[in-house]
Amino acid sequence: MEALKCVLFFLTVANWCESANILYVVPFTSKSHYIMLKPIGLELARRGHNVTVITGHRDPNPPPNYRQVMVDEKEIWDVIGGRPNVFDMAQTSTEEFHYNILWKGGLAFMEVVLDSKEVKAFLAEDNKFDLVINEQFYQESLNVLAHKYNAPLALVTTFGNCMRHNILVRNPLQLSTVISEFLPLEDPTSFYGRLRNLYFTVYEYIYWRYWYMNEQERFVKKYIKGLPEPVPSLYDLQRNASLMLMNSHFSFDTPAAYLPNVVEIGGSHLIRSNTTLPADLQKVLDNAKNGAVYLNFGSNVRSAEMPEDKKNAIINVFRKLKHTVLWKWEDDHFKNKPDNLIIRKWMPQKEILAHPNVKVFISHGGLIGTQEATYNGVPLIGIPIYGDQFNNLLQAQSFGYAKILQYNDINEENLYKLLHEVLTNDSYAKNAKEMSRRFQDRPMSPLDTAMYWIEYVIRNNGAHYWKNPALELSWIAAYMIDVYLFIFGVTLLFLYVVAKVVSIVLSAFSGKKTKKQKTKRS
Ligand SMILES: *[C@@H]1O[C@H](CO)[C@@H](O)[C@H](O)[C@H]1NC(C)=O
Ligand SMILES: *[C@@H]1O[C@H](CO)[C@@H](O)[C@H](O)[C@H]1NC(C)=O
Ligand SMILES: *[C@@H]1O[C@H](CO)[C@@H](O)[C@H](O)[C@H]1NC(C)=O
Ligand SMILES: *[C@@H]1O[C@H](CO)[C@@H](O)[C@H](O)[C@H]1NC(C)=O
Numbered sequence: 001m002e003a004l005k006c007v008l009f010f011l012t013v014a015n016w017c018e019s020a021n022i023l024y025v026v027p028f029t030s031k032s033h034y035i036m037l038k039p040i041g042l043e044l045a046r047r048g049h050n051v052t053v054i055t056g057h058r059d060p061n062p063p064p065n066y067r068q069v070m071v072d073e074k075e076i077w078d079v080i081g082g083r084p085n086v087f088d089m090a091q092t093s094t095e096e097f098h099y100n101i102l103w104k105g106g107l108a109f110m111e112v113v114l115d116s117k118e119v120k121a122f123l124a125e126d127n128k129f130d131l132v133i134n135e136q137f138y139q140e141s142l143n144v145l146a147h148k149y150n151a152p153l154a155l156v157t158t159f160g161n162c163m164r165h166n167i168l169v170r171n172p173l174q175l176s177t178v179i180s181e182f183l184p185l186e187d188p189t190s191f192y193g194r195l196r197n198l199y200f201t202v203y204e205y206i207y208w209r210y211w212y213m214n215e216q217e218r219f220v221k222k223y224i225k226g227l228p229e230p231v232p233s234l235y236d237l238q239r240n241a242s243l244m245l246m247n248s249h250f251s252f253d254t255p256a257a258y259l260p261n262v263v264e265i266g267g268s269h270l271i272r273s274n275t276t277l278p279a280d281l282q283k284v285l286d287n288a289k290n291g292a293v294y295l296n297f298g299s300n301v302r303s304a305e306m307p308e309d310k311k312n313a314i315i316n317v318f319r320k321l322k323h324t325v326l327w328k329w330e331d332d333h334f335k336n337k338p339d340n341l342i343i344r345k346w347m348p349q350k351e352i353l354a355h356p357n358v359k360v361f362i363s364h365g366g367l368i369g370t371q372e373a374t375y376n377g378v379p380l381i382g383i384p385i386y387g388d389q390f391n392n393l394l395q396a397q398s399f400g401y402a403k404i405l406q407y408n409d410i411n412e413e414n415l416y417k418l419l420h421e422v423l424t425n426d427s428y429a430k431n432a433k434e435m436s437r438r439f440q441d442r443p444m445s446p447l448d449t450a451m452y453w454i455e456y457v458i459r460n461n462g463a464h465y466w467k468n469p470a471l472e473l474s475w476i477a478a479y480m481i482d483v484y485l486f487i488f489g490v491t492l493l494f495l496y497v498v499a500k501v502v503s504i505v506l507s508a509f510s511g512k513k514t515k516k517q518k519t520k521r522s
Contacts, residue, residue: 019048020130020458023149025142026156027071027113028135029056031299032368033158036247036269037135040156040450042066047451052127054119054142072116086301089386090407094183094200097386102182103212106138110216114141114223123148123224131458136165136244141219143237148227152242152462154454159367159388160248160266161256163201164208168238170468170478171259175201178256184390209235239471242462245450247367251438252374252395260466263453267439268446269368270350270375277351281326284342285352288324291359293419294378296328296347298366301385304331313412315341317419323359326352353378359429360422365389370396377436379428381418383407401432 022044026037034057042059045051045066056071089097113119132146136155146153157165162181166173179188180200187193216234220227232240242261249266250256258264277285285292295314297303303311318325319338329343337343349369352358353376361373365382370392373380380402382393396402403418422428444452457463470478 019050020455021050021128022052022454022458023127023129023132023145023151024051024053025132025134025139025145027054027056027119027142028109028137028139029071029073031057032366033135033137035368036158037156039269039447040133040245040454043447043451044454047455052122052129054113054122069122070116070118071113085305086385087306087407090384092386094180095203097182098204098207101386102138103207107212107215107219110139110141110219111223113139114219120223131454133454136168136238140213140216140234140238141224143234143241144220144224144227144231147232147237148224150228152457153237153240154243154245154457155238155241156245156247156450158247160246160253160264163204165244165246165262167205169241169244169259169262170239170470171262172257174256177254179254179391180204181388181391184384184394186394188394240467242457242464242467243453245453247371249439249442249446251441252371252399252435254395259468261453261463263449265446265450267371267375268450270372270446275348275351277348277355281342281344281348281352282355284324284326285355285357288357290322290324291423292324292326292355292357293318293321293360293362293423294326294347294352294358295362296326296349296369297364297383297385298369301364302330303327304329310407310410313410313415316412317415320416321419323423324357350376360419362419363393365393365396367392371439373432374401374435374439377429377433379422379432381405381415381422383410396435399431399435401428401435403428 024041024044026034026041028034034055038057038059041051041053041055042063045063048065050065050067052067052069054069054071056073058068058070059066062068089101092100127149129149129151131154132143132149132151133154133156134142134145136157143153143155155168159181161178163173163178165171166178175198176189176194179185179193179197183197183200185193185196188197213234220231220234244262245265246262247266247268248264250264252266253264276282295303306314315336315338318327318341321340323340325338325341326347327341327343328345328347330345334341334343350372353361353372358376358378360381361369361378362381362383363369363373365380365384366387366389370380370382374396380393380396382389382396382402382404383406384390384393384404385407390404393402393404397404403422405414405418442449476482
């Protein structure tokens with residue numbers, strides 16, 4: 001009995017975390033990011049922490065210990081000079097995508113955040129925080145808030161492993177398998193794939209580190225006043241992060257070696273789902289006796305902007321199906337709508353994918369949607385448009401529950417063939433179910449995992465001891481360059497000495513010979 005009490009006491013102490021003040025910095029307004037990030041903030045509040053969130057999405061019914069500091073309402077597209085037709089991005093190179101959208105867009109958006117009225121007022125207040133959590137996605141200036149409040153820094157990512165996530169915390173980067181998240185490679189581990197990945201990684205690193213990060217530093221000087229001196233560089237602040245929560249899971253993403261402070265929480269937004277379908281859609285799906293096909297190109301891609309020929313091809317294919325079709329369609333008009341097609345401006349995706357009658361999800365392959373399909377065991381037909389979409393779909397295709405249809409290849413024949421294949425060959429549904437099982441087979445739910453390690457960092461004042469000790473070394477020492485150079489030098493010296501000795505011996509030997517020969521002749 002005493003022993004049991006002891007164990008119980010130990011368990012409570014080990015999990016104990018006093019209510020803390022947490023600054024949760026997730027200003028990026030893209031809906032898909034916020035879908036993943038919001039449950040973390042709310043769950044921290046539910047656990048009794050005081051959470052201050054810097055956000056672009058106001059929660060209408062926040063708990064009392066959840067304070068919202070609003071970023072000026074601007075879509076990322078407004079900031080970079082208008083919303084492009086996202087379908088045009090299907091033709092953009094990864095380099096162009098980084099320069100024009102991610103870097104320039106990230107910087108422009110950062111300035112909107114720092115210049116927001118509420119954010120400025122908040123930064124001028126006298127606050128204390130026990131932890132700063134920042135999204136790791138082109139908003140590096142805000143890492144300086146950890147320094148401002150003298151609090152440990154945790155990072156949370158909305159996508160999985162990549163070059164920056166590795167070098168940040170000096171996690172060993174295995175370039176042969178860790179492909180840049182936005183680089184579409186048909187065969188990533190082939191010689192060409194690895195060469196392209198190395199080239200892109202170096203390109204990205206140089207631009208990111210020596211141009212982009214300097215711009216972020218400029219914003220810190222311009223907008224964040226009264227920081228305690230000396231102010232560390234943003235690069236050093238990032239590297240000193242106590243925790244990185246990554247939106248990935250080895251069952252779906254490439255398995256990799258991670259430091260203890262790099263934790264996979266992929267699917268954290270999925271587990272404690274408690275909403276139900278709206279009554280009308282529930283009825284539609286319950287009545288879909290031949291099954292249902294669901295099409296949604298995500299929050300940034302607007303189906304209505306699709307070129308006519310491609311749109312008509314899709315509509316004609318749907319007309320041929322016995323299935324009920326749901327399509328997220330943002331316009332009021334829809335010419336020649338087939339009878340089996342239901343359109344809505346917004347679709348409760350998680351709940352739709354959870355319905356047993358949904359047989360296939362036609363998706364652009366965004367990570368959140370792909371995770372939702374994986375979690376619910378729904379096969380995919382993927383039409384990647386930009387960003388990480390191709391790589392997410394390639395991964396799903398390699399597990400046998402997805403088929404990729406390249407945007408340029410959309411026509412009636414190709415789409416019908418793929419749909420028919422996925423709907424009639426049950427290997428896709430079987431593989432999807434198996435993936436769903438693997439994705440959920442974990443010791444703790446991903447949201448609880450995130451909570452555990454966030455509270456761990458708070459409990460242990462930043463847990464400096466669990467960071468990679470190589471962070472204290474120069475990069476030359478960390479990558480053993482000095483030792484390799486030394487061994488290389490010693491080897492060269494040794495070979496030189498050997499060569500010298502051999503040549504002396506040889507010449508001495510041949511010298512004797514010639515002398516002998518000479519004496520013989522004379
Ligand atoms: C959380 O906020 C409440 C109300 O402002 C305050 O009373 C409490 O002390 C705060 N908790 C911590 C850990 O600072
Ligand atoms: C889920 O919803 C039901 C009612 O619809 C409620 O009773 C229950 O507490 C909710 N569970 C969670 C975890 O929010
Ligand atoms: C179903 O698809 C799998 C994977 O592509 C293939 O191996 C199998 O032969 C197909 N089955 C039928 C009946 O076509
Ligand atoms: C690094 O983080 C620790 C807390 O984990 C903190 O004590 C230290 O001051 C930080 N160092 C720098 C250079 O930011």
